[in-house]
Amino acid sequence: MYQAAQDRYEKLPYRRCGKSGVKLPFLSLGFWHNFGETTPYNQAKEMILGAFDRGITHFDIANGYGPPAGGAERVFGKLISQELKSYRDEILVSTKAGYRAWEGPYGEWGSRKNLMASLDRSLLNLGLDYVDIFYHHRPDPETPLEETVAALADMIHQGKALYVGISNYNAYQTAEILPVFEKAGVHCLLHQVPYSMFNRKAEEGLFQVLERHGVGAIAFMCLAQGMLTNKYFNGIPNDSRAAGASRFLTPEQVTPEKIAKAKQLDELAAQRGQSLAEMAIAWSIRKAPVASILIGASRLEQIDQNMKALNNLDFSQEELDIIDKILMQ
Numbered sequence: 001m002y003q004a005a006q007d008r009y010e011k012l013p014y015r016r017c018g019k020s021g022v023k024l025p026f027l028s029l030g031f032w033h034n035f036g037e038t039t040p041y042n043q044a045k046e047m048i049l050g051a052f053d054r055g056i057t058h059f060d061i062a063n064g065y066g067p068p069a070g071g072a073e074r075v076f077g078k079l080i081s082q083e084l085k086s087y088r089d090e091i092l093v094s095t096k097a098g099y100r101a102w103e104g105p106y107g108e109w110g111s112r113k114n115l116m117a118s119l120d121r122s123l124l125n126l127g128l129d130y131v132d133i134f135y136h137h138r139p140d141p142e143t144p145l146e147e148t149v150a151a152l153a154d155m156i157h158q159g160k161a162l163y164v165g166i167s168n169y170n171a172y173q174t175a176e177i178l179p180v181f182e183k184a185g186v187h188c189l190l191h192q193v194p195y196s197m198f199n200r201k202a203e204e205g206l207f208q209v210l211e212r213h214g215v216g217a218i219a220f221m222c223l224a225q226g227m228l229t230n231k232y233f234n235g236i237p238n239d240s241r242a243a244g245a246s247r248f249l250t251p252e253q254v255t256p257e258k259i260a261k262a263k264q265l266d267e268l269a270a271q272r273g274q275s276l277a278e279m280a281i282a283w284s285i286r287k288a289p290v291a292s293i294l295i296g297a298s299r300l301e302q303i304d305q306n307m308k309a310l311n312n313l314d315f316s317q318e319e320l321d322i323i324d325k326i327l328m329q
Contacts, residue, residue: 002083005053012055015291019214024292028058034298036066050300062096073125095122098137110140110148134161138168145180153186167192171205178213195219220294222284229277264326281309
């Protein structure tokens with residue numbers, strides 16, 4: 001039977017999430033890729049238990065993660081029941097709904113019908129009575145905000161979710177929905193937002209909105225799907241995400257201009273005693289209200305590599321100016 005490392009809480013710092021009582025680990029483990037039912041179970045088990053041994057207490061899933069849809073939830077549910085049941089109170093489990101998860105008019109978006117059914121399906125997949133965080137995964141242009149928020153509020157009142165959050169809302173959409181949460185008497189815990197040196201849209205008003213309302217942020221795609229590593233410095237490897245069927249990173253997006261910038265950033269990282277990936281993670285968590293960085297992994301070694309960002313989280317103003325200059329070229 002699994003026994004967690006006794007020194008697990010000495011390995012990562014924990015940051016308070018907005019104006020709440022929740023602290024998130026410096027790194028959170030996302031199940032977007034590599035944790036579905038097509039991944040060997042022992043491989044997923046090694047990464048998840050290894051992450052927990054290293055102080056990662058937040059595990060982020062969605063109802064569509066797999067493959068197939070729901071697969072990542074079922075894999076994690078099996079692991080909880082077999083290995084982590086006695087540690088449930090030490091773990092934050094989050095899941096989401098909003099993207100298509102089943103056929104028909106109720107299988108996506110933000111209606112009460114979709115969200116409540118999605119959470120029930122997720123709890124069944126996970127084998128849990130409640131999740132710690134439930135997100136609305138994307139804004140719905142047609143469902144009234146009041147309906148979406150009322151469904152999220154009822155999840156808390158029913159004890160099926162301890163906290164709720166949003167994901168992929170832009171600054172304007174976020175400014176619209178947060179007062180609706182407040183009117184309903186429910187605090188939106190956090191916003192899951194893409195943020196990296198190659199994607200700084202969150203700085204254009206979104207972070208300010210979140211801080212104004214006391215909402216935390218958790219940043220994902222901080223390595224720009226691998227472009228903020230050295231993976232593409234010599235072309236597109238056959239086993240890379242860009243060479244596969246991913247719709248999130250196509251060969252056309254791996255442009256010479258971006259790779260040239262990544263190589264210049266890599267030179268700065270080396271001067272800081274870091275890899276480019278380590279510097280990219282450190283850069284992404286430097287700015288309030290980001291409380292945690294959501295990482296993906298296909299091997300435990302990648303989690304260890306990402307943790308090395310802790311060795312140098314500080315940036316001089318000169319370094320920040322150099323980064324800005326590179327990115328604006």
